[in-house]
Structures are given as C-alpha cells and as structure tokens.
Amino acid sequence: MDYIKTEEKLIKTQLLLCDTIKKKETLAKIDKILKKYDSRTPEKLSVTIKTCESLSKTGKLTLPLKIKGKMLGVGRHKERYYTEAELIRAVRKYDGKKFPLKLDHRDKEAGATIGLVDSIWWDRREKAIMYAAHVNSELHAMNILDKAHTDVSATIFSIKDFNPVIGIVGLDLDFTELSIVHDGAFEGNTLEVA
Secondary structure (H helix, E strand, C coil), rough: CHHHHHHHHHHHHHHHHHHHHHHHHHHHHHHHHHHHHHCCCCCCCCCCCHHHHHHHHCCCCCEEEEEEEEECCCCCECCEEECCCCCHHHHHHHHCCCCEECCCCCCHHHHHHHEEEEEEECCCCCCCCEEEECCCHHHHHHHHHHHCCEEEEEEEEEEEECCCCEEEEEEEEEEEEEECCCECCCCCCCEEEC
C-alpha cells in the first residue's frame, strides 16, 4: 500500500468536503436573505412617453391640416421677372387643378410629398397668387402649428423671354410643386393654418 497517495486522496477529499459545506452554508444564508424579500408586495409602475410633436402648444391635431397663404407675387424672384398678366394667366391655367405640396423642393423623392395644393387664386390687393393646401404628414403639420415651418416656395417652369425695360421675364408658367422651405425666393410668401 502506498501511504503517500492514500494520504493525498484523503486530503483532497477533506478539502472537497470543506468546500461543499461552505457552499451549503453560503446557499443557506442566501436563502435566508431571499426569504426576507419574498414578503414584499408587488408595485406597478406606469410610464407615459410623449414625442416632441405631442408636446406642441395645441396638443391636438386633426389631419389633414388645412393651410393657406401667399405663394408668388409680381416681381423678380431669382433670375426671372413675373408680371401680373403672366401670374393671372397661370392662375387661370390651374383653375380646378391640384399639384403636390412637398418638403424642400425634393421633387424626385416620393416621401417628400406631404400633401396637396388644392387651389390657387389671384389677389388683386396683394398682387400675388394665393394658395389653399392640406398637409397629410403629422410631423410637418405639428411643425406648422408650432411655427417651425414659416415659408413656402414654388418650383416654376416657364419660357424665358427678354423685355428691354424689365430684363429677363418668365412666360407661360407651370407649377410642378409648392414646397415648405426655410427661406422662399419670393420674400412676401406666407404660410398659415387655414
């Protein structure tokens, strides 16, 4: 019989038993602590999350949001001068027709369409084309209500002509869209809730 090997086995067994006893004591302590907390009563917590749009001043929104304002007036906007006669002619051309209301002149993106321009008309006192439109996008409707959006700008295709008195003029206007923008080229443009 090899006494050294036997003694080594006994020592290992003793250490294993000590570890097992310590683990059982530790588990018993943990059980005791957990039993204290088992008597707790459950609590219910309710949380309401609001988006920045729902925190707007009015807090209520009915879609579509109706808007109106001044779209384009007599004068030079960027390169071309638009006369009263041409603007009135454009209004007649769009009588009963609708065109897209977009965001930032992104005319190639389907997601940039946020509504429609329902009608345009001539205002003799303002010497400008006025518009009525509706916004289908909740985000942009709330931004309009909060006055985060304040300007509009029209995308206009027209024939370029030259007048010796006023310079380059636009003839036979076509509106492809009206956009909500940061700064419109026509400085008298307006955007308000109808």
